[in-house]
Amino acid sequence: MTALEQDPDLDLLRVAAKVELVHNAQGFEAARATVLTAVDWLRVEHVLTHGSELARRAALYLCVFFGDRAAVHAVGQVLRYDSVQTVRRDAARRLAMMETPAAHDELRWIISVESDPEIRDAAANALRQSATAVDLGTLWRALDDENPSVAAAANDALTRIFGAPAA
Numbered sequence: 227m228t229a230l231e232q233d234p235d236l237d238l239l240r241v242a243a244k245v246e247l248v249h250n251a252q253g254f255e256a257a258r259a260t261v262l263t264a265v266d267w268l269r270v271e272h273v274l275t276h277g278s279e280l281a282r283r284a285a286l287y288l289c290v291f292f293g294d295r296a297a298v299h300a301v302g303q304v305l306r307y308d309s310v311q312t313v314r315r316d317a318a319r320r321l322a323m324m325e326t327p328a329a330h331d332e333l334r335w336i337i338s339v340e341s342d343p344e345i346r347d348a349a350a351n352a353l354r355q356s357a358t359a360v361d362l363g364t365l366w367r368a369l370d371d372e373n374p375s376v377a378a379a380a381n382d383a384l385t386r387i388f389g390a391p392a393a
Contacts, residue, residue: 235281238273241265242284245291254291261291274300282313286320295328302332306345315348322352334364343373350376354383 241264249257265288273285286304289297298321305317321329336349350368368380 234269234273235277238265238269238277238281238288239284242287245288258291258293261288267292267296271296271300274304279310279313282308282310283316286313286316290320290323293324293326293329298324298326298328298332301329302336305332305336305349306340311344314345318345318348318352319355321349322355337364337368337371337376343376346371347373347375347379350379354379354386 241261244264245257245260248260270285270288270292273281274289277285282304286301289301301317301321301324305314305321308314308317318333321333330353333349333353337346337353340346340349350371353364365380365383369377369384371377371380
């Protein structure tokens with residue numbers, strides 16, 4: 227057995243590195259095709275829950291290219307429940323990168339129901355950085371969030387949209 231066959235984390239890291247090269251050189255669709263032929267969803271899902279920190283972050287990157295509801299939900303689960311803060315921040319960024327209505331719905335849902343202010347902050351920042359499909363109602367409600375960084379992120383996003391501070 228080769229090292230790749232023995233270690234699913236290492237294999238997924240190799241795939242993620244290849245996909246990043248393809249993404250940078252040939253664009254999103256070529257990278258998506260590479261992901262869909264190089265790795266199956268069950269392996270990515272397994273690494274998201276059982277892999278090393280680095281492998282979980284690589285799996286989050288690959289989820290962007292799957293982009294379906296299962297991938298959005300899996301990334302949302304990582305954002306809410308992973309024990310490592312950098313992995314959770316990565317999950318928020320990856321949801322924003324997906325730029326699908328389901329991914330933005332997941333971010334909005336996290337902002338509205340999550341009790342952990344750091345997770346709400348990461349979700350608000352991800353929504354702020356994503357220029358497409360931002361729900362203005364969520365941003366207006368986030369202005370009143372008890373966490374000042376969530377409110378500031380919402381204010382920054384509204385300022386970018388309207389050109390003047392909202393609050």
